[in-house]
Amino acid sequence: MEQKLVVQKALNNNVVIAEHPQYKEVVLIGKGIGFNRKKGDEISFDKADKTFLLKDQQEQEQYVNLLSYIDKDLMEFLNDIIVFIEDRMEQSLNEHIHVALTDHISFAINRVNKQVQFSNPFLFEIESLYPKEYQVAKEVVARVNEKAGVEFPEGEIGFIALHIHSAVTDKSIRDINRHHQLISKMIAVIEDTLEIKLNKNDVNYNRLIQHLHRAIDRVHQGEKLGEQKTLAEMLKMTYPLCYNLAWKLIKVMQKQLNTVVDENEALYLTIHLQRLTDKI
Numbered sequence: 001m002e003q004k005l006v007v008q009k010a011l012n013n014n015v016v017i018a019e020h021p022q023y024k025e026v027v028l029i030g031k032g033i034g035f036n037r038k039k040g041d042e043i044s045f046d047k048a049d050k051t052f053l054l055k056d057q058q059e060q061e062q063y064v065n066l067l068s069y070i071d072k073d074l075m076e077f078l079n080d081i082i083v084f085i086e087d088r089m090e091q092s093l094n095e096h097i098h099v100a101l102t103d104h105i106s107f108a109i110n111r112v113n114k115q116v117q118f119s120n121p122f123l124f125e126i127e128s129l130y131p132k133e134y135q136v137a138k139e140v141v142a143r144v145n146e147k148a149g150v151e152f153p154e155g156e157i158g159f160i161a162l163h164i165h166s167a168v169t170d171k172s173i174r175d176i177n178r179h180h181q182l183i184s185k186m187i188a189v190i191e192d193t194l195e196i197k198l199n200k201n202d203v204n205y206n207r208l209i210q211h212l213h214r215a216i217d218r219v220h221q222g223e224k225l226g227e228q229k230t231l232a233e234m235l236k237m238t239y240p241l242c243y244n245l246a247w248k249l250i251k252v253m254q255k256q257l258n259t260v261v262d263e264n265e266a267l268y269l270t271i272h273l274q275r276l277t278d279k280i
Contacts, residue, residue, distance in 0.1 A: 003044065004042050004043070004044060005018040005019060005020055005021075005026070005028070005042070005043050005044075006018060006019040006040065006041070006042060006043070007037050007038065007039055007040065007041040007042075007043050008025065008039060009039060010034035010035075010037040010038065011034060011064065011067055012034055012067065012072060012075075013032055013033075013034050013035045013076075014029060014030060014031055014032065014033060014034055014075070014076055014079060015027060015028070015029055015033070015034055015063075015064075015067065016028045016033050016034045016037055016043065017060075017064075018043060020053075020055075023053075023055045025057075025060070026053050026054060026055055026060070027053070027054035027059075027060045027063055027064065028043070028051055028052070028053055028054075029051065029052040029053075029054065029063075029079055029098065030050060030051035030052065030079075031050070031076070031079070031080075033051060050083045050086075052079075052082070052095065052098060053095070054095050054098060055095065056095060056096075059095055059096055059098065059099055062099045062103075063098055063099050063102075066099065066102055066103060066106075070102065070106050074106065074109075074147075074148070075102070077147050078101070078102045078105060078106070079098075081101075081105070081140055081143065081144070082097060082098060082101065082102075084139075084140070084143070085097075085101075085136055085140065085164055085167075088136045088139070089132065089133075089136060089164065089168055091168055093164075093167035093168060094166070094167045094168075094170050096166070096167065097163060097164075097166070097167035100163055100166070100167075100173065101160070101163045101164075101167075104159065104160070104163060105144060105160070108144075108152060108156055108159075109144070109148050109150055112150040112151065112152060112153075113150065117153060118153070118155060118156075118159075119153075119155050120154075120155030120156075120158040120159060121184070122158060122180040122184070123154065123155055123157070123158040124200045125180060125183060125184075125209055126158040126161050126162060126180075127157075127158070127161075128206050128209050128210065129209065129210060129213050130161055130162075130164075130165045133161040133162075133164040133165045133168070134157060134158070134161045136161070136164055137157045137158070137160035137161035137164055138157050140160050141156055141157050141160060162176055162177070178256075179213065179216050182216065182252075182253065182256045182257070183209060183212050183213065183216075185252060185256065186212060186249050186252055186253070187209075189245075189248060189249060189252060190245065190249070190273065190276070193245050193248065194241075194245070194276075194277065198276065202276075204272070204275040204276050205276070207272060207275070208272045208273075208275075208276060211268065211269070211272050212269075215253070215261075215265050215268075215269070216253070216257070218262070218265070219253065219257055219259060219261050219262075220257075223262075224262050224264070231267055232264075232266075232267055235267055235270045235271070239270055239273075239274050241277075242270045242273040242274045242277060243266070243270045245270075245273055246265075246266040246267075246269035246270040246273060247266050249266075249269055250263075250265060250266050250269070253265075
């Protein structure tokens with residue numbers, strides 16, 4: 001059944017504030033959706049080829065605020081970019097991407113124009129952990145470069161990939177960044193303890209990063225690994241250095257996440273660490 005809404009106000013050709021039977025007031029974003037619309041008009045939610053609906057009041061206010069200082073053509077282009085991301089990721093995006101990514105890309109263009117450089121310390125880890133998001137972000141950067149006549153630094157691919165990952169997983173950028181900082185801290189502990197510099201291009205480094213990421217996710221979800229008493233005894237005796245280092249990392253995780261970490265995580269960490277030391 002076609003969903004009808006009542007127009008409250010057309011903000012421009014592509015953005016309309018409307019009354020929704022379930023969410024009260026919503027912001028509709030879609031190509032041409034506001035063209036020739038006036039208060040009281042009925043509007044079909046399926047009117048545009050691709051329409052986004054902002055239900056959250058805070059997101060609505062922030063998006064409307066963005067309209068006041070971002071160029072109209074750029075706003076329309078960034079809306080197309082979000083449609084492109086959704087198509088490429090083949091899943092719906094959390095509505096917060098409209099504010100977060102629009103704001104980020106707009107500021108990033110200004111930074112490049114003012115020759116302000118930002119580095120991204122987690123670029124390799126982001127590419128390793130979120131390959132699909134990273135590839136789509138690469139395509140987004142190419143489109144933005146062409147449209148805005150800028151040359152984004154490589155680090156921007158990583159930042160945009162995080163926004164895409166945040167929108168498909170419903171995790172906040174702040175939480176995702178915290179996880180990357182925690183992983184960086186643990187890598188520093190590994191390098192200090194083993195007195196080595198890890199090779200980021202090594203397949204075992206890649207596996208370790210992914211394992212640490214999944215371990216953090218398991219802690220948040222309260223997921224437990226099966227008890228492995230025999231394996232624990234064997235690893236403790238065979239690889240004491242890596243076993244003790246794994247426990248050091250577990251304590252770092254517990255302190256940073258402020259929660260208990262399943263003891264069995266240390267076993268799997270020991271195996272990953274041993275793979276690394278085999279390569280030294």
